[in-house]
Amino acid sequence: MTQSLQAVIVGAGPAGIRAAQTLVAHGLRPIVIDESARWGGQIYRQAPRNFTRSSKKLYGFDAPKADAVLSAMDALLSKVDYRPNTLVWNAEGGQLDVLFEGSPSVIDYTDLIVATGATDRILPFKGWTLPGVFSMGGAQVALKFQGCAIGQKIVFAGTGPLLYLVAYQYAKAGANVVAVIDSSHFSQQVKAVPALLNQAMVFAKGVYYLAWLKAHGIAIHHGATPIEVKGAQSVEKLIWRNAQGEHQIDCDAVATGYGLRSESQLADILGCKFVFSNAENSWIPEKDLSGRSTLQHVYLAGDGAGIQGADAAEWAGELAGLALIEDRQLKQHVKHSTRSQALAGYLQKRMAFGHGLNMAFQDPPNWARQTTDDTVICRCEEITAGDIRQTAQSTGAQDLNRLKAMCRVGMGRCQGRMCGPAAAELLADCTQQSIVKVGRLRGQAPIKPIPFLQNPTVKTMSCDAKEDK
Ligand SMILES: Cc1cc2nc3c(=O)[nH]c(=O)nc-3n(C[C@H](O)[C@H](O)[C@H](O)COP(=O)(O)OP(=O)(O)OC[C@H]3O[C@@H](n4cnc5c(N)ncnc54)[C@H](O)[C@@H]3O)c2cc1C
Numbered sequence: 476m477t478q479s480l481q482a483v484i485v486g487a488g489p490a491g492i493r494a495a496q497t498l499v500a501h502g503l504r505p506i507v508i509d510e511s512a513r514w515g516g517q518i519y520r521q522a523p524r525n526f527t528r529s530s531k532k533l534y535g536f537d538a539p540k541a542d543a544v545l546s547a548m549d550a551l552l553s554k555v556d557y558r559p560n561t562l563v564w565n566a567e568g569g570q571l572d573v574l575f576e577g578s579p580s581v582i583d584y585t586d587l588i589v590a591t592g593a594t595d596r597i598l599p600f601k602g603w604t605l606p607g608v609f610s611m612g613g614a615q616v617a618l619k620f621q622g623c624a625i626g627q628k629i630v631f632a633g634t635g636p637l638l639y640l641v642a643y644q645y646a647k648a649g650a651n652v653v654a655v656i657d658s659s660h661f662s663q664q665v666k667a668v669p670a671l672l673n674q675a676m677v678f679a680k681g682v683y684y685l686a687w688l689k690a691h692g693i694a695i696h697h698g699a700t701p702i703e704v705k706g707a708q709s710v711e712k713l714i715w716r717n718a719q720g721e722h723q724i725d726c727d728a729v730a731t732g733y734g735l736r737s738e739s740q741l742a743d744i745l746g747c748k749f750v751f752s753n754a755e756n757s758w759i760p761e762k763d764l765s766g767r768s769t770l771q772h773v774y775l776a777g778d779g780a781g782i783q784g785a786d787a788a789e790w791a792g793e794l795a796g797l798a799l800i801e802d803r804q805l806k807q808h809v810k811h812s813t814r815s816q817a818l819a820g821y822l823q824k825r826m827a828f829g830h831g832l833n834m835a836f837q838d839p840p841n842w843a844r845q846t847t848d849d850t851v852i853c854r855c856e857e858i859t860a861g862d863i864r865q866t867a868q869s870t871g872a873q874d875l876n877r878l879k880a881m882c883r884v885g886m887g888r889c890q891g892r893m894c895g896p897a898a899a900e901l902l903a904d905c906t907q908q909s910i911v912k913v914g915r916l917r918g919q920a921p922i923k924p925i926p927f928l929q930n931p932t933v934k935t936m937s938c939d940a941k942e943d944k
Pocket residue numbers: 485486487488489490491508509510511515516517518519561562563564590591592593594595611612613615616640735738741776777778779783784785786788922923
């Protein structure tokens with residue numbers, strides 16, 4: 476065992492767990508940090524300990540994979556320093572600032588694997604801040620973690636694989652799913668089939684969810700966009716549009732999301748270089764196929780460095796672990812091992828599948844142009860689409876950080892995690908620039924909301940990104 480080396484893994488999802496397993500297999504005892512109470516990450520999120528739903532009920536077709544990943548971590552518990560309920564909110568110079576049950580502390584590392592996963596990508600529409608509107612992932616967390624539905628009459632609107640999966644999970648659990656509104660056209664999805672066949676089993680599951688929803692009489696509208704949620708106090712109806720015109724559905728809850736975006740704030744604050752991914756239409760931290768970031772001894776794995784899905788997250792976690800072992804020369808024979816090559820091969824095949832997903836699930840055409848001025852974009856700071864357009868025009872802001880400084884979009888508690896992609900689309904549209912040109916919001920600590928810290932002996936940071944003003 477190398478005494479001077481302290482490996483830390485942030486994230487105990489499929490990527491973080493496989494990375495930990497790899498490090499332990501090579502004689503290390505990594506610290507594994509996760510803000511959740513139990514390991515598993517998003518897809519294999521575990522129910523609270525006193526809940527008794529079976530693995531099959533929680534994870535459906537993915538139950539065998541969930542069991543494999545969850546039991547792998549269970550077997551590692553005595554061999555790693557596992558820190559659940561621990562949020563990493565800042566990082567600098569070989570140290571992570573963490574918060575555990577309200578107490579701040581600092582964790583030193585020499586080697587870091589960032590496996591922080593993803594969150595929903597939101598394209599706002601009028602009324603999306605009304606009670607009863609949830610992000611797609613949030614709706615799934617309610618069902619998976621707490622065993623409850625978000626409403627009595629639910630519409631699922633947006634696009635992406637989670638749209639059909641979560642609608643299916645709700646309907647299967649007995650909830651009243653009144654419609655699925657998908658911005659993608661069915662013809663696009665058919666065209667994507669050859670690329671989707673690169674992961675035939677995953678593709679087959681998607682087809683099954685769609686067929687199941689149809690067979691159970693649930694209305695599915697393709698090429699359709701939500702335009703307004705109406706209600707006095709909470710959701711009462713959804714107005715949506717397709718080529719035939721405007722329509723409305725009575726409902727008391729709406730789940731919305733347009734795919735996922737990488738939770739890349741930690742990589743950002745560490746100083747990793749970012750690149751624009753055309754496939755994902757967003758900025759992601761740069762890495763090589765083994766997960767090496769542009770910083771020495773900092774590795775990136777899983778959805779936090781580009782959306783690839785749960786299987787790929789497992790492979791990427793193992794690869795990042797092997798890269799760390801190779802870089803520290805802990806085992807000479809790891810270099811170019813057949814295992815690393817096989818994992819890299821799986822990941823490349825998964826990229827072809829990802830290309831199919833991007834073809835199959837597309838944003839509403841002209842989303843930015845069609846969004847009305849009174850639509851709230853940044854809910855933390857209550858900045859509307861009109862505020863963004865007006866600021867861009869009056870100040871000449873061409874860059875997203877400049878726009879933030881001038882009108883506070885993305886400056887609130889979520890630090891642009893929710894509104895960043897939409898603000899970028901709007902700025903690109905109203906300044907007639909490409910989405911690449913408007914740039915990306917710079918990461919700021921705290922990377923996720925934290926309470927005001929009470930212990931004055933530990934260094935603290937303002938919760939507001941004032942340096943941007
Ligand atoms: C809400 C949601 C639901 C999803 N459901 C499904 C599904 O049902 N089926 C499916 O195929 N795919 C689903 N996905 C996609 C799937 O989760 C991912 O492909 C897969 O889980 C990626 O694994 P990962 O290890 O990269 O990240 P994750 O599984 O997301 O794990 C990342 C972990 O990092 C932790 N973390 C993040 N930031 C910090 C921090 N600053 N400090 C401490 N801990 C941190 C998180 O708590 C999390 O446990 C879902 C994604 C989301 C966002």
